[in-house]
């Protein structure tokens with residue numbers, strides 16, 4: 001049974017098990033897309049962490065998975081979303097206009113009270 005260990009950094013190791021080479025490839029692709037090493041695209045800081053932001057409003061309580069920049073001066077984040085099929089996650093790299101964010105790759109500055117995932121214009 002094929003197996004691979006994926007180590008995006010010194011503190012994280014993910015084991016991907018699969019029934020076939022093809023499944024292993026698919027599994028690695030999913031893991032790399034979400035957990036792969038990625039610096040903050042706003043300030044360039046390589047120290048980022050996974051974070052789940054909880055927001056309560058009139059419609060209920062919502063959780064937003066994010067990768068956050070650990071620089072207190074920056075505090076930018078990259079949002080993740082769930083694929084309807086399969087329950088896998090992916091980083092949100094498009095703007096609210098549906099275009100690829102080629103400049104910041106989906107990273108944006110946090111604005112208090114914001115929960116609609118709208119990118120912030122600098």
Ligand SMILES: [Zn+2]
Pocket residue numbers: 040041042043044045069070071074075076
């Ligand atoms: Zn940053």
